Amino acid sequence: MTRAAVLSGLGGFVPPRVVTNDELARRLDTSDTWIRTRTGIAQRHVIAPGTTTSDLAAEAGRRALKSSGTDDVDLVVVATTTPDRICPATAPTVATRMGLVDVPAFDVAAVCSGFLYALHTAAAAVVAQLADSVLVIGAESFSTLLDPEDRTTSVIFGDGAGAVVLRAGESDEPGAVRDVRLGSDGSLADLITVRGGGAEHRSHGHTASDGDPYFRMMGKEVFRTAVQRMSESSRSVLARTGWEVADVDRLVAHQANTRIIQAVAEQLGLPPERALVNIDRVGNTSAASIPLALADGTVDGALGPGHRVLLTAFGGGATWGAATLVWPDLTAG
Known part of the structure; x- marks a missing residue:
């Protein structure tokens, strides 16, 4: 047996405001049927004015710590x-709000693959002693x-946070992170991007207020590449x-779109009922x-002790990855 990072706590949080498909249809050229058919989404949660990412992260983090039965971490x-x-990172703010004094904290940016990248980083820190x-928050x-x-992006995305606590343990324990495989391809940066506001934008003489400040996505190409890379990394x-x-x-799988989740399951040869889905709600x-899907699955009983779990994601960068673990006996906060 060797030292391993073991999942010992789990928490999720979404802001209280719910935006339904019907609400979006009142201001966009769309309908509830169109959105459900193409994405599987019925509603999403959206922050109130004045709420920030650190607010969501701190609440999910508190719930994960409570689930783990601890009030302190090393990272x-x-x-x-x-x-x-843009500067500084959000993690130190989150740590301070949670009362984690003098704890090292940093951000990881890999868009929809971000949680897997952060999980890999945290697990490596534990294994390396x-x-x-470690508290890991998406x-x-x-x-x-x-x-x-x-309408191609406004109907898809929602706000929220999920968190896990990893502790040092042994590789044969339930909850031990068995393995993580990650990858990236910077030539695909334009598939998923926000063009305005960064150093590339400003180095060409633009100000923060000009250019395109919004998220853009090449949907068809993202679909094809996501299914390919998530399937490959899973295998x-x-x-x-x-x-x-x-x-x-x-x-x-990353809850990008029910059709993507179903396609990945089909590519792998997994029965569709083995795929956890909560995108319809969030x-x-x-x-x-x-982490939100893990928390919801634990609460509703779809995910239980002893289940062999495969995680996989694709995000901007382009980035992708997959991980394995046997699910432990824990309660989601």
Whole structure:
């Protein structure tokens, strides 16, 4: 047996305001039927004015700590595409709000793959004995990036946060992160992007107020590439773990679109009922989607102790990845 990072706490949080498809249809050229058919989404949660990503992250983090039965960690890693500010990182703010004094904290930016990138970073820190416990949070206020007139993106995304606590343990324990496989391709940066506001934009003489400040996505190409990369990384991590596809009890894919989730399950040869889906209730919450799906699955009983779990995601960058673990006996906060 070797040292491993073991999942010991789980928490999720979405802001209280619910935006239904019918509400969006009143201001966009769309309908509830159109949105449900193409995305599987019925509603999403949206932050109130004045609420920030750090607010969502801190609440999810508190719930994860409560679930784990601890009030302290050695490291905080926040995965987000919507930091409170371009500078500084959001993680130190989150740590301070949670009363985690003098704890190192930093952000990870990998868009919808962000949680898996943060999970890998945190698990590596535990295995390397750089930390005995880590709080990993995926948090997004994605509504702040959306063009309110663009029905192709406005109907998809929602706001929320999910968090897990990792502790030092042994590799044969339930909850131990078995393996993580990650990848990226910067030539696909334009598939999922916000053009305005960054150094590239400003270095050409533009100000922060000009240019395109909104999130843009090439939907058809994202669909094709996401299914390909999520399937490939899933097969890779299963081989490294020593599992066959038939061994997987639950597929927890990034909640981008029900058709993408179904296509990945089909590519892998997994029965569709083994895929956890909560996008209908919360929309695409980017880096928060996998931990939120884990929390919802634990609460509703779809995810239980002993389940062999495959996680996978695709996001901007382009980035992608997959991970495996056997689900522990815990209660979601």
